[in-house]
Amino acid sequence: MARPAPETHGEILAAAARRFGVTGYKGTSLQDIAREVGCSKATVLYHFANKEALLGELMAPAIAVLEALDERIAGHTGADLQRVAADGFVDLAVRFRREIALLGGEFPDLLQQPAFAHIQQISERLIDAFAGHSDRPAARIAAFVVLAGIAEACAEFVDFPDEELRPALLAVAHRALEPTT
Amino acid sequence: MARPAPETHGEILAAAARRFGVTGYKGTSLQDIAREVGCSKATVLYHFANKEALLGELMAPAIAVLEALDERIAGHTGADLQRVAADGFVDLAVRFRREIALLGGEFPDLLQQPAFAHIQQISERLIDAFAGHSDRPAARIAAFVVLAGIAEACAEFVDFPDEELRPALLAVAHRALEPTT
DNA sequence: TCAGGGTCTGACCGATCGGTCAGGACGTGG
DNA sequence: CCACGTCCTGACCGATCGGTCAGACCCTGA
Incomplete structure (x- = not known):
């Protein structure tokens, strides 16, 4: 060579x-x-060093932005929190949809590994924010549907232009999430 | 033994x-x-006979109901179609959420296999129905978010009682889907 | 009593996995 | 000219995968 x-x-x-x-x-x-x-x-x-290190280097930028979002939503409450979380997550998901797609739906398995353990906690805080801190089952279920649905959609519509995907996802997210009581 | x-x-x-x-x-x-x-x-x-046959026998009941839903939505149009598809899919997803969960997010890979090829087509027809036969990108994206989100939520909330999960999913589905123009 | 079929098993197969290791090729500075 | 560090490789490792096969065990009916 x-x-x-x-x-x-x-x-x-x-x-x-x-x-x-x-x-x-x-x-x-x-x-x-x-x-x-x-x-x-x-x-x-x-x-x-190994296969996992390869994945880690590939995901590092996306994870950094996810952690930044996690810190940002900590400073908001109520409907404001819900809006900031939804907008921030949609933006992140669209920007890094290639990284989301390359996991190919193996999130659950990969999140088990200790290296990615804190991401599990961040996603739980995101669900909590989507649900407007409500612990009503319906609110939590709706929050999960939105979070998972957006992630899957980003993996599916990888070749869509950002300026078309982002507003469509934002619209469906705001429609689907219940207004905070 | x-x-x-x-x-x-x-x-x-x-x-x-x-x-x-x-x-x-x-x-x-x-x-x-x-x-x-x-x-x-x-x-x-x-x-x-082999590992795939095991999976096939495990999924057979769920697939049969999915095919029945596919035939049922073929006879509806407009807002009626959207409602029938959403109600039917939520019902199916809740009833067979154990089967959905056991795939563990490996749908994309498994659907590649020729034995499950027609399921891919059924899910595309479901997306089409959710979108009210619209080919506007925003409508198709919203439809995909709902479909994928509900499936993932069913896998996540496996231990929830049916009577709590089903109405919550129906509510978020109807909220998230755009009214047909 | 014995033949035959259903059930089950240990031993084995080739393929592939992630990962290791000794060493070759090559450019560079002393 | 030579020693050294970087980059790269083929050969190899143990483990595990899905799958095969000859034969043991046991029940039943002739």
Whole structure:
């Protein structure tokens, strides 16, 4: 091969994003990624400690924004909280919909891993915000439907332009969420 | 072991449903299922041709009801269609939420298999019905959010009583779906 | 008593998984 | 010229996967 410039790291990252998006995390082998890059599996593991580290580096920007949103909603209450959470989450989901898509619906499994444990808690706080801090089952169920539905829709409509997807998701979110009592 | 009655078939089915629900289809091995039953992996494969046949028998009732819903919505139009589709899907999702949960978010992968290919088409017709036959992007996006969100919520709220889950899902579905123009 | 069919099992198979390791190729500074 | 660090590789590892197979066990009917 004799690559003059060591841009392999980025190429592996891009190839992994593509493969994860098609066949999911568990469904993609290091062999698959190496084949797409055109290098050996050992090279992939030279640039990344292991498969999980690859996923971690791929998700890092999205997670950082998610944590920022988590801090932001902590300063709001009532209907204001609901609006800030919905707007913030839709914006995040649209911006990072490629990252959401590449998980391929494997959120539940991946969130079990200790490295992503705090994301589970953040998503629970988001549900709580969507529900307007209400613990009525109907409010919590509606909040979950909105959160999960938006995430899935972002994975589905990956090729839609941002300026069309974002307002449509915002509209359905505000329609679906109950007004805070 | 010396089992007097050959009820092993049903025991394997029940054990598979439990395991799939916890670790998903791909994440559950025939070994896992055999261990839960207390028999050998070979016994599992004596009662079922292969792993996919096991899943097929587990999902058969839910698929039959889904196909019935698909036929039923074919006879309606307009706002009537939207209401029938939403009510029918919520009812189906609640009744078979255990089956939805045991797929563990692996729908996209599993639907690729030719055995489940027609389910993909049914879900597309459901989206179409939710959107009131509109091809406006916003309507189709809202329809997808509702469909995916309800499915995910059913998997999440597996232990909720039917009579509490069903009306809550119906309410959020009717709120979220745009009125047909 | 014995033949036959249903049930079940341990041993085994090839494939693939994530991951390790010794070492080759190559550019660079002393 | 040589030593060193970076980049990369083929060969290999143990584990696990879904699936096969010959045969053991047991009940039943002739």
